[in-house]
Amino acid sequence: xxxxxVSNLALAAAFAGLLGGTAVRLNAQxxxxxxxxxxxxxxxAGAIADNxxxxxxxxxxxxxNDCKGQGGGDKKHAGKNACKGQGACAxxxxxxxxx
Amino acid sequence: xxxxxxxxxxxxDVRRPLTxxxxxxxxxxxxxxxxxxxxxxxxxxxxxxxxxxxxxxxxQYWFRLITAVSEDYPTLNALLGQKRFDALIxxxxxxxxxxxxxxxxLGAKLPxxxxxxxxxxxxxxxxxxxxxxxxxxxxxAFDGKQLDPLTTEEAxxxxxxxxxxxxxxxxxxxxxxxxxxxxxxxxxEMPEVDIVxxxxxxxxxxxxxxxxxVKRGKLFLAVHRYDDSVYYRRLEKETFLLxxxxxxxxxxAAAASQAFAKSKLTPDAQALLLQQSFAHASxxxxxxxxxxxDVALPHLEMKVN
Numbered sequence: 001x002x003x004x005x006v007s008n009l010a011l012a013a014a015f016a017g018l019l020g021g022t023a024v025r026l027n028a029q030x031x032x033x034x035x036x037x038x039x040x041x042x043x044x045a046g047a048i049a050d051n052x053x054x055x056x057x058x059x060x061x062x063x064x065n066d067c068k069g070q071g072g073g074d075k076k077h078a079g080k081n082a083c084k085g086q087g088a089c090a091x092x093x094x095x096x097x098x099x
Numbered sequence: 100x101x102x103x104x105x106x107x108x109x110x111x112d113v114r115r116p117l118t119x120x121x122x123x124x125x126x127x128x129x130x131x132x133x134x135x136x137x138x139x140x141x142x143x144x145x146x147x148x149x150x151x152x153x154x155x156x157x158x159q160y161w162f163r164l165i166t167a168v169s170e171d172y173p174t175l176n177a178l179l180g181q182k183r184f185d186a187l188i189x190x191x192x193x194x195x196x197x198x199x200x201x202x203x204x205l206g207a208k209l210p211x212x213x214x215x216x217x218x219x220x221x222x223x224x225x226x227x228x229x230x231x232x233x234x235x236x237x238x239x240a241f242d243g244k245q246l247d248p249l250t251t252e253e254a255x256x257x258x259x260x261x262x263x264x265x266x267x268x269x270x271x272x273x274x275x276x277x278x279x280x281x282x283x284x285x286x287x288e289m290p291e292v293d294i295v296x297x298x299x300x301x302x303x304x305x306x307x308x309x310x311x312x313v314k315r316g317k318l319f320l321a322v323h324r325y326d327d328s329v330y331y332r333r334l335e336k337e338t339f340l341l342x343x344x345x346x347x348x349x350x351x352a353a354a355a356s357q358a359f360a361k362s363k364l365t366p367d368a369q370a371l372l373l374q375q376s377f378a379h380a381s382x383x384x385x386x387x388x389x390x391x392x393d394v395a396l397p398h399l400e401m402k403v404n
Contacts, residue, residue, distance in 0.1 A: 006355045010370040011259055014355060017374035021381030022254040028382075044379055045325050046332025047283060049237055 105140060112136060112153055113160045116193055121161070123154035164197055165189070168206040172234045174278075174285040175213075178227055178310050179220060187219040203242075210235050226313065229274045233282055233331075236270035236322035240329045243268030248384035259352035263345050264387040270322040271334075271343055277318045279331040284311050325383055332383075337362050337369075338376040342385070 028040070042048070100108065112133070118124055127133055137149035144152075165188050169176060176184045191212045197205055210231035213219060220227035244267040249257070257263070288309070319339035321332040334342070337358045344354030359369050380386050 006352065006359055006369065006373070007366055010359075010366065010373050011352060011355065013370040013374035014351065014377045015257065017377035017379075018249075018257060018381050018386070019251070019254050020374075021378035021383075022249055022251055024378075025248070025382045025384060026251060040325065040382060044332075044382060046321070046323075046330040047279065049240075049283065049286075049322070049329040049331050 100140060108136075108140060109153075109156075113156045114196070115157060116189075117158065117161050119189075121158060123150065123157045161192075164192055164202070164205060167202040168192065168209065171206045171238050172209065172231060173289060174234060174282045175227060175230050177285050177289075178223060178230055178281075183219055183221075187213065187216075190216070190219070203238075206238070207235065226276050226278070229272075229276045229278045230282065232272055233274070233278050233320070233322065236272055237282075237329055239270055240268045240322045240324045243324065245324070245384075246387040246390070249381060249386050249388060253388050254381065254386075257351065260350045262348060262350055262389055264389045265342065265346045266323065266385050266387060268324045269342075269385050271339060271346065272318075272320045272322065273339065274318040274320060275315060276313055277316050278313070279318065279320055279333070281311065281313050283331070321385075323383065323385065335372060335376075337364070337372055341373070341376055342380065345386075 112127075115124060115127065115133075123133060125133055127136060133153070134148070134150040137153040141149040141152050143149045165185075168188055168191065169184070172184075179187065187209075191206075191209055194212065195205075195208050199205070210228060213224075213231050214228045217224040246264070246266060248266070249263075317336075319334040319336055321334055321339075321342070323330055323332065341354050341358035344357045345351070349357065355373060359373075362369060364372065377386075
């Protein structure tokens with residue numbers, strides 16, 4: 001038998017934990033049509049990092065031609081979401097329409 | 100100038116770094132006036148010169164990149180302050196320009212860059228590096244690949260010599276500061292619109308989140324995704340070493356041995372912690388079979404003493 005520096009008892013405990021945790025996860029899986037129901041407690045998962053806002057636009061906007069944060073146009077309109085579609089990014093020097 | 104030449108010309112001009120004042124440079128690397136270059140292929144109009152029309156694209160290109168990187172590091176931005184953060188991002192992009200079709204990975208080397216350039220962080224360098232590493236881990240956990248975790252049958256086949264694969268979206272961090280609380284505090288304080296940093300737009304920074312005091316203290320952290328949310332889970336040092344060993348390809352027994360090699364825990368406490376570590380890891384779906392294997396991993400029959 002192979003010698004290890006952790007005791008067999010400890011390894012047995014590890015396998016027990018592995019099997020137990022797997023069983024808990026599989027038994028706790030939400031039913032079809034009920035996805036999104038969290039099946040672990042915060043004590044297990046840890047602290048939620050995104051304030052529970054699952055639909056943040058983060059990353060989704062990358063690579064898209066939104067004006068957001070691009071600083072297009074003059075200094076007043078630079079980087080503002082409001083510049084979108086208002087001509088602040090226009091390269092022909094035209095002015096944004098007055099609201 | 101044919102179409103290919105025109106495209107290459109404009110690509111070079113648009114990607115030329117800006118001045119420190121975020122304006123288009125007056126001279127190209129070869130010393131030619133950019134105004135002359137712009138006039139060679141862009142017509143002026145009644146309101147803008149060729150230079151000014153080209154400058155719009157030049158600035159937009161860089162502002163887009165700066166924003167893409169900045170939005171991944173809001174706490175680092177708050178920690179360093181706008182001026183230092185802007186300087187860091189510009190220097191970073193100068194050394195690591197965009198080379199990919201996606202902006203997703205543009206900021207991936209920022210923590211390493213910051214670690215190698217302490218001048219951007221001053222006295223808080225190690226803290227800043229920890230924050231950067233955690234914010235990058237968030238990005239990776241946010242959309243990292245997810246594999247099918249172990250099934251019951253696969254778990255039953257695991258033995259001492261088995262090797263496991265960790266979820267690709269799981270990131271393990273060894274930190275000198277408890278920056279998880281710091282990042283959470285900053286995010287909580289910042290309205291969503293402010294999380295999208297705008298280093299290049301000189302926005303009013305009076306609403307920028309304040310950095311709470313943070314004392315040095317070792318932290319082992321798992322950053323992972325569960326049920327489409329990212330979590331920060333604090334780990335015991337031994338659990339961290341165990342998972343890190345598995346990640347590096349060690350067998351279960353070897354990883355456990357390494358994890359407890361310097362531990363002062365009693366054998367009973369070690370067994371309990373091992374059990375809890377594997378239970379939590381498997382419950383959270385962190386443990387996966389090695390890719391390309393069929394469960395039937397070789398394992399050692401254990402004799403329980």
